[in-house]
Amino acid sequence: MDDISAGTEGRNSVHNSDELNSLRTLILAPEQLEISELKERMDDPKIRAEELSRVIAEAIVIRAAVDRKLATALLPTIEEVIRDSVKRDPKFLADSIFPIIGPAIRRSIAESLRAMVQSMSNTLEYTFSWRGVQWRIESFRTGRSFAETVLMHTLVYRMEQIFLIHKETGLVLQHVAAESINIKDADMVSAMLTAIQDFVNDSFSAKEDSSLQNLDMGELTIWIEQGPRTVLASVIRGNPPSELRTVLKEILENIEFEYNMALEGFKGDASPFEPCKPDLLYCLTQAKKSDIRSNKAVAAPVKIKEKKPKKGGENVVLFIYIAAALCIVIIIVGFIVSIL
Amino acid sequence: MIQKKICMLGSFAVGKTSLVRRFVENIFSEKYLTTIGVKIDKKVMELKNQSLTLVIWDIAGENGFHQIHGTYLRGMSGYILVADKTRTATLDNVINIHKTVAQVFHDVPCVLLMNKMDLTGQWDVQESAIDKLSHDGWDVFRTSAKTGQNVEEAFQRLASRMLEK
Numbered sequence A: 001m002d003d004i005s006a007g008t009e010g011r012n013s014v015h016n017s018d019e020l021n022s023l024r025t026l027i028l029a030p031e032q033l034e035i036s037e038l039k040e041r042m043d044d045p046k047i048r049a050e051e052l053s054r055v056i057a058e059a060i061v062i063r064a065a066v067d068r069k070l071a072t073a074l075l076p077t078i079e080e081v082i083r084d085s086v087k088r089d090p091k092f093l094a095d096s097i098f099p100i101i102g103p104a105i106r107r108s109i110a111e112s113l114r115a116m117v118q119s120m121s122n123t124l125e126y127t128f129s130w131r132g133v134q135w136r137i138e139s140f141r142t143g144r145s146f147a148e149t150v151l152m153h154t155l156v157y158r159m160e161q162i163f164l165i166h167k168e169t170g171l172v173l174q175h176v177a178a179e180s181i182n183i184k185d186a187d188m189v190s191a192m193l194t195a196i197q198d199f200v201n202d203s204f205s206a207k208e209d210s211s212l213q214n215l216d217m218g219e220l221t222i223w224i225e226q227g228p229r230t231v232l233a234s235v236i237r238g239n240p241p242s243e244l245r246t247v248l249k250e251i252l253e254n255i256e257f258e259y260n261m262a263l264e265g266f267k268g269d270a271s272p273f274e275p276c277k278p279d280l281l282y283c284l285t286q287a288k289k290s291d292i293r294s295n296k297a298v299a300a301p302v303k304i305k306e307k308k309p310k311k312g313g314e315n316v317v318l319f320i321y322i323a324a325a326l327c328i329v330i331i332i333v334g335f336i337v338s339i340l
Numbered sequence B: 001m002i003q004k005k006i007c008m009l010g011s012f013a014v015g016k017t018s019l020v021r022r023f024v025e026n027i028f029s030e031k032y033l034t035t036i037g038v039k040i041d042k043k044v045m046e047l048k049n050q051s052l053t054l055v056i057w058d059i060a061g062e063n064g065f066h067q068i069h070g071t072y073l074r075g076m077s078g079y080i081l082v083a084d085k086t087r088t089a090t091l092d093n094v095i096n097i098h099k100t101v102a103q104v105f106h107d108v109p110c111v112l113l114m115n116k117m118d119l120t121g122q123w124d125v126q127e128s129a130i131d132k133l134s135h136d137g138w139d140v141f142r143t144s145a146k147t148g149q150n151v152e153e154a155f156q157r158l159a160s161r162m163l164e165k
Helices: A002-043 A045-066 A069-088 A090-128 A130-142 A146-154 A186-203 A242-258 A260-264 A271-282 A289-293 A311-339 B016-025 B088-104 B127-135 B151-164
Strands: A155-166 A172-177 A214-217 A220-226 A230-238 A285-288 B002-010 B038-047 B050-059 B078-084 B110-115 B140-142
Touching (some): A002 A045, A045 A069, A069 A242, A155 A186, A155 A242, A155 A271, A172 A186, A186 A230, A186 B038, A186 B050, A220 A242, A242 A271, B002 B088, B016 B050, B016 B078, B050 B151, B078 B088, B088 B110, B140 B151
Parallel strands (some): B002 B078, B078 B110
Antiparallel strands (some): A214 A220, A220 A230
């Protein structure tokens, strides 16, 4: 009896299943067809490539307008392709860039000459003008070098040092500094900056997303930009334009993106971060008061290329001043004596 | 060049700063300067044919882990526990610190320095207690910041353990 009822139940269930399939086909047939077509398109690399080719150019244009991440991602591949191309046939690339080599050299020479003339003009102005004499006396009085004194009076701002710091460990990943800057040990400064941030966060129970952004010490300001895994600390003398902060933020974002893997697996080896040095050097900028007077944009600052003048040279100039002053006094005294 | 962050932990006045000074500059000052908050030092050493920079965070000694700024320990690759041979309480304290730190920072190498070994007349910690710790798997060094005894060796040991990881 049990066997008969089981057989009937089985037949019923098969019958129900057939009905359900028919119903499913009736209701879902168009969608199923679409799904199978989509699956076919997704599985076929040729179709996928064709479809991608229709949107890729537009996608590149859109992304390039948003940020530099596409360029950053493509850079290593393009560099490698160029390297391979030069290795295979250097003549091809030489021929390609030949039309721009001449103008580039001419422009570079003109730029160097312009800088030299400007530098000479500044030197003459600072050496023989009344203001120059005042600055020399001030430099002599304060014990600062003449170059430092001039810089103090003519500078709007100067980005002196940039530290790229691993956020978790406080270890320095990269450090760049402008010429003629007295550099302390970057490793220790980096760790100390991290400790200061930790101390502030701990002591004032700051929220997770809040962080120390500025440190001010007399003429110096330290801007601290925080990324998820890195910190960019910039030491600036003077009053920097706010646009510079945006530049620093963008650089930090690019570093976080480009060195994602290296940051993920960081175990104390900073060598993978060496290639980001040019980006940091780019930020070592300065702007002088004369740049503002001549309407040169502060947001497009001048690259620092200055050499520290020799102290001996300064002393010679000061000696000449004193000798000239003595001569003038002697002549005036002689003149007065002769009249009397 | 590999860089590693290490932390010095221990009670107040056990000789952490003096040990660091001895290791970093190879000199010892009799004048004790109380560490406020944290002091950073650095030492470059050669180990297993590679250059290693140790950035040493000398953290202010307090009586207990909770008084230490926990965030100072973040990202450390190793730590040095320092106890004073003339004060048993400092050994108990570092054992407690170690327990708490190990809960948060798993598998971070550490060494224990039993400092002030030069004060032979004032020893308080029993030798048997130190031997027991060694037996339990602790890396213990009997050191003196004043004479330089075992200071270099302790740092070397921690450095090689960090590189093994």
